[in-house]
Amino acid sequence: MSTPQPPMPQAAPDRRAAPGQPGQPYGGYTSPIPVVRTHLLHAVASEWTKIRSVRSTMWTLGVFVVLVIGIGLLTGAVVSGSSVSAEGTNPLELGFFGLLLGSMCVITLGVLTTASEYGTGMIRTTMTACPSRGRVLAAKGLVFFLLSFVVTLVCATLVAVVHVALLEGSGAVHPTGQDWFKATVGVSLYVALLGLLSLAVGSILRHSAGAITLMIGAVLAPLVIALFMFSESLQDVQEALFEYSIPNQLSIFYANSLTESGPSGWDPLWIVAGVTAVVFGGAFALLEKRDV
Template sequence: MTTPPTPQAPSQRQAPAPQHGPQTAPAGPYTSPIPVRRATLGDAIASEWTKIRSVRSTMWTLGVMIVLLIGIGLLAALAVNAVDSDLGSTPVLSLGFFGVLLGSICVITLGVMTIASEYGTGMIRTTLTACPSRARVLGAKAIVFFLLTFVITTVTTALVAVLQTALIDGTAPSGGEWLQATVGVGLYIATLGLLSLAVGALIRHSAGAITIMIGVVLLPLVLAMFMFTDSLADLRLALFQYSIPSQLSAFYSTSVAESGPSGWDPLWIMLGTTAVAMICAFVTLDRRDV
């Protein structure tokens, strides 16, 4: 009789015979052909430029601003030219003030939406995942927005100034008046837009931040108009002098108030205010979750 084979434990079973023939060596770690480098501020600026030029809000807000600046500036010049009115000591370039004041609302809107709209859509999470440095994100947004707004505002105000000077017979503006009415106004409006961007980062809500900024622009002047009592005379004068319309008119050698900031003083005031707001925006952005 034959003895049946004794079952073996799995550990005692014979391993399969090795296969003979060519074998492929195990693959090593994957190396990407794309060079890997550290992200820089230039990369963040390129990203923000792509975003700001590819959204419709940029085209509409800046397009409306250009139409307001050119349209109102030309209408004012044509109206003065049609009635053959003598401006007297009023600078010719001052006719561009009203178009710039209304156009600033468009810059405020775009400044707020540059960052607040990303909170509304949730895009800010993607932005901060791609670029964890929040200071770099805020700085890139500020640089791109400031340069874009400054260039467009300066070029448009210069065009309006040339057209108004050609249409109206009056005292030729000096070089300083030209510089303030073009470069000065461009710097002031772009800085005002940066202030709006900072408020948008603090509020994180487009409609709320835009409402706050419109109040900052118009409310002091409106309140001052209704302060009739003598006890509020000093406050009324301060509101008139330091309201944004009054500061903006200083670049045209005119003033809504009888006294107040003149020359380049409004720009320094706006730069200081915007710097404080941007610091608060960075601290808030760095400490709050998204």
């Protein structure tokens, strides 16, 4: 008699549910969080959160406000209380001194906006969250430009209003509408673009101290070098350094150029805009090629 064979094992029924059929064992999972296609505004929101939450922003902009308003009001008080007549003086010119020193703070913040992330290694997290490197740099530039422009505009306008009030009735020139526009909106655009140029340099060098030193040297070195060019053979070079130095270009917005030739009107704004565009393009290209 043959030995009975044990029954063959039966395969267990496949009880996995198709995706989208909840309530079944091993059913497909659908996340309740909606999937949103990211765009530039998401990167802008992220960069805005970062720039307003770090201490460097509060310190640099705080010192900027103190310098621009403090030196501006001090200059106005000295001129209004001086025995020397202010006749023929444009009150808006007095805002130049504070803004020249304050621009160093904007330059510093521009560099730190990009270069500091390379120093701390935070840039890796940033690029992981947003793999589109160009979008990250564009968002940083947009947030920084708008922030620096608004802060500069508020400070420059406040100082201008106070100066006009202090020199009222002292024989000072009454500023025209164009004078007001250049000494507030125009100079604010120039300072913001100068800071944006610093941001691009910080992205290229990836070193905060080096980029800040380079930018401050670019602001002050041409004027200082020109002051020590006594040779007649270098007169043309000296004149060019005076004309295209950043302090002189900044003074043009106050109708108080340090030279009688060279850029005038809105030329300084177009010059710094062109240089910033070229350097920013280089920063974009290098960001795409180099490792983070």
